[in-house]
Amino acid sequence: MYYKPDAVTTMSPAGCPHVNGFKVDNWKQNLRLIYQCFVWSGSAETRKRKAKSCICHMCGTHLNRLHSCLYCVFFACFAKKHIHEHAKSKRHNLAIDLLYGGIYCFMCQDYIYDKEMEQIAKEEQRKAWKMQVLDFDFDSCVGIGEKYSTWEPTKKELELLRHNPKRRRITSNCTIGLRGLINLGNTCFMNCIVQALTHTPLLRDFFLSDRHKCEMQSNSCLVCEMSQLFQEFYSGHRSPHVPFRLLHLVWTHARHLAGYEQQDAHEFLIAALDVLHRHCKDDNGKKANNPNHCNCIIDQIFTGGLQSDVTCQVCHGVSTTIDPFWDISLDLPGSSTPFWPLSPGGEVSVLNGESHSTGATTLMDCLRRFTRPEHLGSSAKIKCSGCHSYQESTKQLTMKKLPIVACFHLKRFEHSAKLRRKITTYVSFPLELDMTPFMASSKESRMNGQYQQTVDPFNNDNKYSLFAVVNHQGTLESGHYTTFIRQHKDQWFKCDDAIITKASIKDVLDSEGYLLFYHKQFLEYE
Amino acid sequence: MNKEARLKATINQKLTETGERERLKELLRAKLTECGWKDQMKAQCKEVIKEKGLEHVTVEDLVVEITPKGRALVPDSVKKELLQRIRAFLTQHAS
Numbered sequence: 018m019y020y021k022p023d024a025v026t027t028m029s030p031a032g033c034p035h036v037n038g039f040k041v042d043n044w045k046q047n048l049r050l051i052y053q054c055f056v057w058s059g060s061a062e063t064r065k066r067k068a069k070s071c072i073c074h075m076c077g078t079h080l081n082r083l084h085s086c087l088y089c090v091f092f093a094c095f096a097k098k099h100i101h102e103h104a105k106s107k108r109h110n111l112a113i114d115l116l117y118g119g120i121y122c123f124m125c126q127d128y129i130y131d132k133e134m135e136q137i138a139k140e141e142q143r144k145a146w147k148m149q150v151l152d153f154d155f156d157s158c159v160g161i162g163e164k165y166s167t168w169e170p171t172k173k174e175l176e177l178l179r180h181n182p183k184r185r186r187i188t189s190n191c192t193i194g195l196r197g198l199i200n201l202g203n204t205c206f207m208n209c210i211v212q213a214l215t216h217t218p219l220l221r222d223f224f225l226s227d228r229h230k231c232e233m234q235s236n237s238c239l240v241c242e243m244s245q246l247f248q249e250f251y252s253g254h255r256s257p258h259v260p261f262r263l264l265h266l267v268w269t270h271a272r273h274l275a276g277y278e279q280q281d282a283h284e285f286l287i288a289a290l291d292v293l294h295r296h297c298k299d300d301n302g303k304k305a306n307n308p309n310h311c312n313c314i315i316d317q318i319f320t321g322g323l324q325s326d327v328t329c330q331v332c333h334g335v336s337t338t339i340d341p342f343w344d345i346s347l348d349l350p351g352s353s354t355p356f357w358p359l360s361p362g363g364e365v366s367v368l369n370g371e372s373h374s375t376g377a378t379t380l381m382d383c384l385r386r387f388t389r390p391e392h393l394g395s396s397a398k399i400k401c402s403g404c405h406s407y408q409e410s411t412k413q414l415t416m417k418k419l420p421i422v423a424c425f426h427l428k429r430f431e432h433s434a435k436l437r438r439k440i441t442t443y444v445s446f447p448l449e450l451d452m453t454p455f456m457a458s459s460k461e462s463r464m465n466g467q468y469q470q471t472v473d474p475f476n477n478d479n480k481y482s483l484f485a486v487v488n489h490q491g492t493l494e495s496g497h498y499t500t501f502i503r504q505h506k507d508q509w510f511k512c513d514d515a516i517i518t519k520a521s522i523k524d525v526l527d528s529e530g531y532l533l534f535y536h537k538q539f540l541e542y543e
Numbered sequence: 544m545n546k547e548a549r550l551k552a553t554i555n556q557k558l559t560e561t562g563e564r565e566r567l568k569e570l571l572r573a574k575l576t577e578c579g580w581k582d583q584m585k586a587q588c589k590e591v592i593k594e595k596g597l598e599h600v601t602v603e604d605l606v607v608e609i610t611p612k613g614r615a616l617v618p619d620s621v622k623k624e625l626l627q628r629i630r631a632f633l634t635q636h637a638s
């Protein structure tokens with residue numbers, strides 16, 4: 018039931034013929050002014066003017082898709098056709114949408130795409146955004162950050178794409194990113210970690226988009242080598258990669274890991290993250306607001322905050338510290354440190370490695386134990402600032418800030434004075450993990466008496482998905498490391514040095530588990 | 544204009560002046576993208592375009608078809624969060 022006079026039925030990027038009537042004299046400047054004042058108001062002054070004047074001249078509403086006439090100062094709403102009446106009576110056939118900046122032509126009865134006008138619109142929008150980031154408003158100085166805009170290829174990029182016509186299409190069953198690693202002599206401890214890191218989505222995205230700009234003078238930057246490694250893994254080559262340069266760099270920067278004997282994969286992970294973090298320091302282009310807080314990609318992905326609360330048993334004063342962490346090391350039942358009982362204040366007795374639980378221990382059990390209040394005992398009194406004397410206290414660990422990638426280290430290798438052994442107790446771990454019960458904020462709610470914490474299904478902040486599992490087979494003296502990694506949503510592969518095989522979810526979940534890598538399901542905008 | 548409309552206009556003015564309106568818009572945009580609403584709307588638009596034909600469809604066609612569906616599909620959690628933010632803002636700037 019639309020009456021369309023001789024309307025142009027196809028909108029082309031060349032705009033419509035009716036726009037030419039507008040493009041006279043100083044039209045560009047006038048259009049810019051309209052964008053600055055009434056569409057994307059960047060400064061406090063223009064915002065005030067917009068707030069006051071942008072209402073429909075006919076019905077006074079500030080809603081209903083307000084438009085501004087391009088030929089005169091007239092604001093009217095679209096929904097009630099007030100702007101249409103103006104266009105008809107004054108023969109002003111162009112109007113601009115004050116919400117999105119689109120240009121409407123009443124002759125064509127549609128929004129038009131004019132290259133020149135769109136260019137102006139884009140520039141003005143960028144300008145307004147930048148201003149809002151710098152603008153310190155009364156109480157809130159929170160900017161919005163740089164606006165996301167979809168990628169549009171430049172002339173040069175179009176040329177490059179035309180000259181390089183080969184394309185790689187990522188389908189749901191393609192295996193790009195999977196590549197074996199040759200064992201250079203007991204180097205499976207390094208290989209298994211490399212597999213986990215090259216399949217960490219955010220890390221992969223960082224390196225594949227060339228975000229590392231090296232400031233090191235020498236050739237020994239580990240981040241550059243990591244970048245190269247990603248190129249190798251995503252090159253499409255199926256033959257195993259020989260990581261000799263990586264091994265050499267690791268020996269150079271982490272001397273304690275040098276040599277051809279078997280090392281601990283967990284130690285390698287921490288050493289690697291540490292070297293990467295040091296080499297990354299001034300990498301991300303942004304000036305760190307706080308010189309003590311590094312904003313490198315390693316910190317952004319892996320660093321969490323562990324809160325330690327020490328409560329004096331006499332005055333109940335709490336002393337809190339927050340320490341950064343890259344991983345959570347969890348004690349297991351069967352070790353010489355007692356796992357049971359879980360309740361605080363119970364008698365601490367050494368059970369000779371026997372767990373009293375029925376059924377398998379779960380990761381949640383280990384986390385519960387990790388975050389339980391622990392009575393420090395009379396031989397470990399803490400100086401209380403409230404009581405001004407040494408008192409008995411309890412200590413409790415909780416998560417203050419969760420990292421994007423959480424790595425759990427199951428302490429299977431016991432190196433106490435008496436014995437050196439491997440604890441092979443099976444610990445079951447889930448595919449999806451909710452860390453909410455272990456957060457410092459949850460603890461506070463519990464302390465305020467809110468015991469019945471209804472799980473908020475809309476709060477996705479603490480939900481994690483498993484994406485890599487490092488396993489150790491064998492004994493302390495001679496063992497072998499392998500990794501399960503996740504591709505796409507639910508495909509798992511086993512990486513055993515140079516051999517990559519498909520694995521089932523059951524294989525993964527039934528495995529012993531030494532290092533468990535979880536990735537946040539939902540990412541917050543900063 | 545009746546009292547309610549005037550109140551709405553005043554609130555809108557305050558939100559615009561302080562730039563809070565833009566911030567709320569961006570928050571809303573982020574939340575609607577995260578929960579998949581934006582993708583749902585994109586799919587709906589594609590349907591309408593297929594129906595009407597690429598050569599003849601106008602922006603108005605899309606607006607008319609998509610708006611009711613879009614309004615209905617906004618998750619309650621998003622509505623709740625935005626309302627909370629607006630309330631907090633009004634409490635701060637009450638005069």
